[in-house]
Structures are given as structure tokens and as C-alpha cells.
Amino acid sequence: MIFSDKILHWYALNKRELPWRNTVNPYNIWLSEIMLQQTRVAQGTPYYLKFIENFPTIKDLADASEEKILKLWQGLGYYSRARNLHATAKMVINSYNGEFPNTYKELLKLKGVGDYTASAIASISFNLPEAVVDGNVNRVLSRYFGVDIPINSTEGIKYFKKLAQEVMNVEQIRDYNQGIMEFGAIQCVPKNPNCNVCPLKDSCVALNDDKVDSLPIKIKKTKVRKRYFNYLVIVDEANKTILQQRTGKGIWQNLYEFPLLETEKDTIIKDEQINKLLSELSINAKSFKKYQFNEQKIVHKLSHQHLYTTFYIVNVNNEIANGVSVSEISKFPVPVLIADFIKMFKI
Secondary structure: OHHHHHHHHHHHOOOOHHHHHOOOHHHHHHHHHHOOOOOOHHHHHHHHHHHHOOOOOHHHHHHHHHHHHHHEEEEEOOOOOHHHHHHHHHHHHHHHHOOOOOOOOHHOEEEEEEEHHHHHHHHHOOOOOOEEEEEEEEEEEEEEEEOOOOOHHHHHHHHHHHHHHHHHOOOOOHHHHHHHHHHHHHOOOOOOOHHOOOHHHHOOHHHHHHOOHHOOOOOOOOOOEEEEEEEEEEEEEOOOOOOOOOOOOOOOOEEEEEEEEEOOOOOOOOOOHHHHHHOOOOOOOOOOOEEEEOOEEEEEOOOOEEEEEEEEEEEEEEHHHHHHHHHHHHHHHOOOOHHHHHOOOOO
16 A cells, blocks of 8 residues: 555544534635644634634635734734734735635735645645645655655755655545645654554654654754843723733734833833833823732743743822723733733732
8 A cells, every 4th residue: 555545544544523624615724724833723723613703704804803803813823824814815805806716826825825825725625736745744754754854944845845746645635635734743743653553654764764753854943032021010090001002023013012111131120110111101100109910030932032021010190091991901912921911910
């Protein structure tokens, strides 16, 4: 039995029942694929169901406000994916008459859609012979064929795409692509795979050469940057506070947060720094009281940076103009770091 046939046979016996597998509608497939990028299935599934409930069609998503989309996305991370979803939904409605493009090349023109996502939609929705290559597929191919080229090198990206195209099952491309991804997700897992029950064990090069733990090879490129965030939770006598929307190209674009003082090193925020910020916010507080909410810094880990975070509660004695009621702040789309604080914060 050849490689692709073994994958198909395994998939028929072991595939998970997932909500997006009940359809080939490109909207559903696209939505699930974008959500599952850098996200586990168990974490992404409730978000997928929530989006389908709120936005049953791509027009519903295109017509929604970005704020609502970001709020529903809250906790899933990599918020640029949510903004790209919105942009693509509008593009499909305005440029493609509400119909998803049905070729790999046209799909690549959509914002946030790269080779993997275009291949997944093309094969699953339109039954086109396009091989998917994601982390799971790279791992399966690297181990089975004993390939030691780094999967994230320029050479590796080209090599594994070509290999994936060569070994795919064209006649059953829908099931084959989903099957090889599923195989990598639950059988050929990154650490301690159960090779004894693997249907590929007899011909797996990595298993026979004792290289399962060392394949695939990935070049480590990214240094983790340390940042020091100090949030000032300013509260007036009417229990109103301030939330600001993040702008620019950095993390958490268009999400809301408390006024932020970022410092270059671990430090305690001084009264004069708070006074300066209050002045910048046009809060003419005659006096204020501050206390540090968390004694130990909260370390929030993102893919390329770690945020060492302290929340300061600053009580001011005059009303904040255009302030937000503390009881209302949970309605705003915020990063998980802020959402976790809001759950703990009590007046």
C-alpha cells in the first residue's frame, strides 16, 4: 500500500468529527482555516461556532463592525487574523460578487491567505489537486521520508511543497489533505509519538534510523524581546475609568487598554510620572491615591516578546470627562492580558 493510501485508510478510521467537516462551503472552510492557524483545534472550535452563529454568511461578516469582530475573537490571539478576516469578507462581497474565488491563484489574492490556506480551500471546497503544507504535514513528510532540510528555510519550504505535491492522492484530494493534517495532529505528534501503532512504521525512515525525536529540523530565528508594561487604572469617585484604543502597526492594533507607561527596565512608577500622564489625559486631579494591584509582575508571553506587566490603581478625586463606567469595561474588545485583569478587578 502506497503512502497516500495508508493516510486515507487511517483517516477513514480515525478522523475527528469537527463542525467544519460537514460542509465544503468555502466560507466555512476559510473561517476554520484562518482560526486554526497557530491555534489548537480544541481552543479554536468554540470560536468557530461563535462566529458562525453571529455571522452565518460572509455578507454578515463583511457588514459587521470591527469592534464586534475583535470582541468575539478576544482570547484567540494574533488579532491581525481577525482584521484580515473582515477585510477579506468585504473584498469577496465587493470584488467577487459575494462568491469565493475558486482557483488557487485567485484565493492567494485575499488578505491573510497564503499558500497553505489557499491550498486548503482549493482542495476541500473545490476539489482541486493542491497539496497542503502546514506544520503537521511538514512533520509527517520529514519523518517518513527522512528529510533533514530545515522546514523553515527557503530551500525547505520549496522542497516540502514539491514533495507534498508528488505524494498526494489527486482523486481523493479532499480526504487526503485533511487526512495528512489529522495524522500529524493526533498520530505523528511533535513529542513522544506512539510509533508502535503507526500504520507507516514499517517504511518510516525516521523510525528505522532512530531520528523521530530529531525531525523535523527547524532553524531558530527569533529572539524574544522583553518589554515592561505599567498600566494605570484611573478610577474617579463615580467609578468611571479610561480605556484607550491601540493604534499603529504593533501588537493588539485597535484593541482597548488602560493608559500605558512602558519603561525600558523593571521599575516602580513614581507620582510625578502619574501626574504627567494625568495632565496629558486632561485630568486635573487635585490629588490621587495609587496602589500596586499585583506585587509580582504578570508575565504575558507572545510569540516574539514577553510583557512584564504591573497594574496600578489610581484613584482620583474629580470626575473623568467621557469616562467609561467600570461595570462596562468588560464589553470592550481587549487583549487577554487586560481581560484577565478585569475579571480580578473589583471596586
